[in-house]
Amino acid sequence: xxxxxxxxxxxxxxxxxxxxxxxxxxxxxxxxxxxxxxxxxxxxxxxxxxxxxxxxxxxxxxxxxxxxxxxxxxxxxxxxxxxxxxxxxxxxxxxxxxxxxxxxxxxxxxxxxxxxxxxxxxxxxxxxxxxxxxxxxxxxxxxxxxxxxxxxxxxxxxxxxxxxxxxxxxxxxxxxxxxxxxxxxxxxxxxxxxxxxxxxxxxxxxxxxxxxxxxxxxxxxxxxxxxxxxxxxxxxxxxxxxxxxxxxx
Amino acid sequence: xxxxxxxxxxxxxxxxxxxxxxxxxxxxxxxxxxxxxxxxxxxxxxxxxxxxxxxxxxxxxxxxxxxxxxxxxxxxxxxxxxxxxxxxxxxxxxxxxxxxxxxxxxxxxxxxxxxxxxxxxxxxxxxxxxxxxxxxxxxxxxxxxxxxxxxxxxxxxxxxxxxxxxxxxxxxxxxxxxxxxxxxxxxxxxxxxxxxxxxxxxxxxxxxxxxxxxxxxxxxxxxxxxxxxxxxxxxxxxxxxxxxxxxxxxxxxxxxxxxxxxxxxxxxxxxxxxxxxxxxxxxxxxxxxxxxxxxxxxxxxxxxxxxxxxxxxxxxx
Numbered sequence: 001x002x003x004x005x006x007x008x009x010x011x012x013x014x015x016x017x018x019x020x021x022x023x024x025x026x027x028x029x030x031x032x033x034x035x036x037x038x039x040x041x042x043x044x045x046x047x048x049x050x051x052x053x054x055x056x057x058x059x060x061x062x063x064x065x066x067x068x069x070x071x072x073x074x075x076x077x078x079x080x081x082x083x084x085x086x087x088x089x090x091x092x093x094x095x096x097x098x099x100x101x102x103x104x105x106x107x108x109x110x111x112x113x114x115x116x117x118x119x120x121x122x123x124x125x126x127x128x129x130x131x132x133x134x135x136x137x138x139x140x141x142x143x144x145x146x147x148x149x150x151x152x153x154x155x156x157x158x159x160x161x162x163x164x165x166x167x168x169x170x171x172x173x174x175x176x177x178x179x180x181x182x183x184x185x186x187x188x189x190x191x192x193x194x195x196x197x198x199x200x201x202x203x204x205x206x207x208x209x210x211x212x213x214x215x216x217x218x219x220x221x222x223x224x225x226x227x228x229x230x231x232x233x234x235x236x237x238x239x240x241x242x243x244x245x246x247x248x249x
Numbered sequence: 250x251x252x253x254x255x256x257x258x259x260x261x262x263x264x265x266x267x268x269x270x271x272x273x274x275x276x277x278x279x280x281x282x283x284x285x286x287x288x289x290x291x292x293x294x295x296x297x298x299x300x301x302x303x304x305x306x307x308x309x310x311x312x313x314x315x316x317x318x319x320x321x322x323x324x325x326x327x328x329x330x331x332x333x334x335x336x337x338x339x340x341x342x343x344x345x346x347x348x349x350x351x352x353x354x355x356x357x358x359x360x361x362x363x364x365x366x367x368x369x370x371x372x373x374x375x376x377x378x379x380x381x382x383x384x385x386x387x388x389x390x391x392x393x394x395x396x397x398x399x400x401x402x403x404x405x406x407x408x409x410x411x412x413x414x415x416x417x418x419x420x421x422x423x424x425x426x427x428x429x430x431x432x433x434x435x436x437x438x439x440x441x442x443x444x445x446x447x448x449x450x451x452x453x454x455x456x457x458x459x460x461x462x463x464x465x466x467x468x469x470x471x472x473x474x475x476x477x478x479x480x481x482x483x484x485x486x487x488x489x490x491x492x493x494x495x496x497x498x499x500x501x502x503x504x505x506x507x508x509x510x511x512x513x514x515x516x517x518x519x520x521x522x523x524x525x526x527x528x529x530x531x532x533x534x535x536x537x538x539x540x541x542x543x544x545x546x547x548x549x550x551x552x553x554x555x556x557x558x559x560x561x562x563x564x565x566x
Contacts, residue, residue, distance in 0.1 A: 167425075
């Protein structure tokens with residue numbers, strides 16, 4: 001069984017986001033970038049399945065600028081066998097990304113495609129579901145547990161009401177929740193080894209997909225600031241303020 | 250121009266957030282129709298027809314719609330979408346799972362999780378977990394929009410009497426089977442929708458000390474949250490995590506106890522109406538977003554806080 005894992009390069013979750021002064025976006029220059037956190041869970045799960053002997057190959061794919069190669073390389077350092085980078089500049093909407101991934105799926109013919117449930121930059125939560133629709137494959141979104149049963153997967157999904165379990169036939173798409181597993185750290189020897197693993201580079205324009213945005217970003221602004229609060233001196237004062245001033249208890 | 254709203258329900262009743270989604274959809278165009286897909290969902294369809302902004306209800310029923318599998322729902326909505334300019338749904342796990350499947354089939358770039366309707370094609374949505382707000386304009390002829398329910402008021406629940414039409418179900422998608430649903434039965438409100446959230450951070454020092462958080466939450470009928478640091482330290486399970494990589498919450502009252510206020514945590518709670526921070530480090534960033542800050546040792550302050558709450562007889566239960 002072959003597993004394709006899509007990973008995205010995003011601003012690290014610990015970085016304070018700053019909006020550009022001209023309101024065209026957020027500042028990305030000289031900002032620490034990392035793998036989208038739930039994509040780390042997706043890689044981890046694929047590698048664990050390979051380690052259990054149920055998969056033979058894990059391929060990491062990313063779509064984005066040249067530097068997204070670092071994100072693919074990181075996936076290789078934690079156990080993916082080889083990588084693919086689809087180079088594309090500018091804003092890529094999930095619809096365009098899912099069309100590019102569709103091309104890779106048609107070429108690579110994986111049995112499973114894993115990715116994070118959502119990217120923490122645009123917060124769209126669309127790509128996995130869109131790819132499933134384009135391929136007419138089953139989808140298991142927000143997965144917190146995956147069990148492989150012959151040609152099927154039993155997946156536990158995190159839903160608002162609690163947990164839902166579904167059974168899907170392979171080939172299938174799974175989008176991963178943070179609860180799925182604990183991603184490992186890359187060891188130094190594995191980071192060195194990853195440097196020798198192959199990364200195939202493709203250009204989005206060569207794949208015959210129109211990636212031009214369908215959504216015009218008119219402006220990006222700072223969210224409204226909270227007005228400054230006060231410090232209270234005692235617990236009694238706090239409770240009194242909450243009851244009589246804020247009227248929330 | 251008309252808008253198709255996808256109702257969320259449990260086959261018996263509408264999910265409350267459907268009313269918020271109706272409000273959002275009606276702001277895109279007043280010609281609002283709502284589709285309800287389910288199995289034996291007649292009662293819920295009737296409730297939907299009573300929502301005043303809804304002009305028509307389309308009811309689609311089949312056994313394979315019993316459990317809301319997106320692979321079964323999407324083809325029905327894609328077909329109905331021929332007649333509409335907008336397809337709208339709540340951005341909760343139901344809508345997040347379903348809408349992109351519809352959008353891709355319609356070759357539409359979806360606009361997710363909007364918090365404001367600016368015009369029929371222009372919307373405001375948070376990005377970077379609310380650290381920036383983007384104004385976006387959809388250029389697709391058909392628009393697929395998910396809305397953040399807590400950003401819109403619910404519509405009136407009665408007074409309307411829209412006609413209910415039946416539509417043909419589509420075929421079952423055979424590669425996905427529903428197995429079971431385990432709804433978390435708790436006396437506590439759900440973290441995502443609770444009116445009050447009490448959260449603990451690394452300052453709690455141990456999982457055992459989270460009992461203090463539980464006691465405060467009991468007094469206030471609150472949900473229990475936690476910072477990523479507390480989750481990583483193993484004090485509490487990660488379904489309680491509030492933040493960019495956890496849940497984004499917007500309660501009336503958020504009480505942060507022993508939480509320093511890392512960026513990733515603030516992203517998940519800073520839209521709360523009233524924020525209280527209790528922390529012994531007066532320089533902690535959490536105080537910059539707190540309406541009421543108490544600089545104190547939480548192990549002294551929390552028992553006092555519980556005592557003070559006990560003195561009040563007006564706590565909402």
